[in-house]
Amino acid sequence: MTATLQAPPKTRRVVFPFTAIVGQEEMKLALLLNVIDPKIGGVMIMGDRGTGKSTTIRALADLLPEIEVVANDPFNSHPCDPDLMSDQVRQQVEEQIPLSIAHKKVTMVDLPLGATEDRVCGTIDIEKALSEGVKAFEPGLLAKANRGILYVDEVNLLDDHLVDVLLDSAASGWNTVEREGISIRHPARFVLVGSGNPEEGELRPQLLDRFGMHAEIHTVKEPPLRVKIVEQRAEFDQDPLKFCEKYQAEQDNLQQQLVNAQNLLPQVNIDYDLRVKISEVCSELDVDGLRGDIVTNRAAKALTAFEGRTEVTVDDIKRVITLCLRHRLRKDPLESIDSGYKVQKAFGRVFGVDIDA
Structure with missing residues (x-):
């Protein structure tokens, strides 16, 4: 007799809980404040290798409540706020065409170091635009990151020009793509998080100044705390679902606290x-x-x-x-x-x- 395998109850990848992260209070506070008010302008996290920078940022994205979006819209447009709508959705609202609304998790977009400007900003298909008379736009990573988190690891190794593009979009909340006289813009309101290792060089002062906050993180020195971190990680790796259940109440409380803070x-x-x-x-x-x-x-x-x-x-x-x-x-x-x-x-x-x- 063959045993039937049951599908796991959670199909989404299990992420280490934000409330279980030990230490690094400065980084956690900076990230939470940027979630409450994205207009702060993002966080630059500088610190030693292996101090949990990526883990914390993924945990934050997982912690955030679901958002209302216009279904099948590549820009995660908000159904009510015109500042967070793509031109197409705004046109539908003006023409009073009903919108279908969906709920989705806040997106966290990882920007790869080798990304080109087209990959980041999106591209316009000039041929299609000229032959069919339509604005054929292929959205980039900034479109995907709208109303979410854009994470750039090793931001100090990224091309200065690309860092400028990211910071401009983060500050204005819009991304504009112009090619051969055709111009397309879309909302790009996201929390920009950059991380890096100071040994690999700093960002230029004028780029650094554009980040709202700068958090420094160091390797935990106290042996008991280090042991606790190691044990937690081992426990999570052994049974992620059971480990997350332990922190579920704390996660729910923090999520509610963030929602209340945004309203207040x-x-x-x-x-x-x-x-x-x-x-x-x-x-x-x-x-x-x-x-x-x-x-x-x-x-x-x-x-x-x-x-x-x-x-x-x-x-x-x-x-x-x-x-x-x-x-x-x-x-x-x-x-x-x-x-x-x-x-x-x-x-x-x-x-x-x-x-x-």
Whole structure:
């Protein structure tokens, strides 16, 4: 008699749970804040090899709740928000053609190092456009990443021109492709996450400045913690489903906390005096441009919303300001990035608080 094999209950690939990740609090906080407010502008994660960068980012994508999309739309268009709709969907809405709506997991797109600009941005079939008079557009990775996460491992090894394209799309929320006088644009609102190993070189300061936050991660030094990480990984590899079940309640709670934070964010207020002091810190540190001020304000609000409050406190600013400013201090490309001491020192002076407290 032959035994029948049962299909596994979960067909999706099982991912290590976000709430089970030990340590690396700085990276986890930066990622969560960018999910709450994607306008922060993404995260650059720099750290040693084998510190769980990719694992954490995949875990974050898996943690996020499903989103409503227009069915069979290559851009994951939002059924109600015009800023997140492709031109075709917007036209359907204007003509009052009913949209079919589907729910899907937030997409995480991995950008391969050898990707060409066409692969990233998409291509226009000129021949088809000329012969049939239609805009034949083949969507690229930016289209797929709309309303999701775009992850670039070893971003410091990526061609500068491509990094520029990614950062432009992340900042504007749109991707425009122009070929032979034909122009097509589509929404490209995503959380940009770059990671790299400092030994392989840093990004140029002007590209680095375009990332909203910069998280540093180091190898865990405490032996008991290292043992815990090793044991967790072994347990997960042995029986992924059983391991994930253990953390399901925590995962659900965190997911709900993120949803609540996104809804609460528009009501969060940051006092005028605190905003002036943030700008004072940026001015004292001689930060070029105003991105540092804008991102620090946004990140502080996102953290406040994440904790279910509506008034930003000095402590909220203290917890995010290093992440938002440390990579903006470097004037010389050969200089290394500040670990955060300079930022905290300036913060302590301007806000009149003890940074060691």
